[in-house]
Amino acid sequence: MALLNGLASALESYRGRDRLEEDVFIRWLSVLSNMADQLYYPCEHVAWAADAKVLQVDSARWWTLSTAFWSLSLLLGAVKSLWTMLKLRQKLRSPTGHFASQLPRSKWRAVEARIWSEALTLLSNLADLANAVHWLPPGVLWAGCFPPWLVGLYTCVDHTQAWCLWRLGLLGLELT
DSSP states (O other), X not given: OHHHHHHHHHHHHHHTGGGGOOOHHHHHHHHHHHHHHHHHHHHHHHHHHHHTTSSOSOHHHHHHHHHHHHHHHHHHHHHHHHHHXXXXXXXXXXTTOHHHHHSOHHHHHHHHHHHHHHHHHXXXXXXXXXXXXXXXXXXXXXXXXXXXXXHHHHHHXXXXXXXXXXXXXXXXXXXX
């Protein structure tokens, strides 16, 4: 039942929350990312339950499936951030200058802050994606090839992103 609620939530994200988003590509990325997230959680729970001997199934398959959904969600998030950054920069640097010239300085700074926010989110998603692929079964891209210090570095990059966004907020930049 929770899975059906999750899928309903994914479809609602297309119809509701993201309806205000003018870019159809971003809306569909949001829906697909939401679906990957919603499928990740039950797979992870089954894997955990199998490891705890609550369920009699092969946990390795469920861990692989949950990591694959996690990787897909991160990849979609990275594409969404990159696309958003490109669109915002395109608006600021439009050859006609209509969008940029009509913005008051505070709004201009808010758009620049949003670009920085998306850049940090992109960096975070790519660092997490590198770690997610590392945890997939051997033979899948670079799975299992990272030394522990590199896994830790990518984790630090991910956590530093949240701190940077918090600092941007303290500087009075609007991140909406």
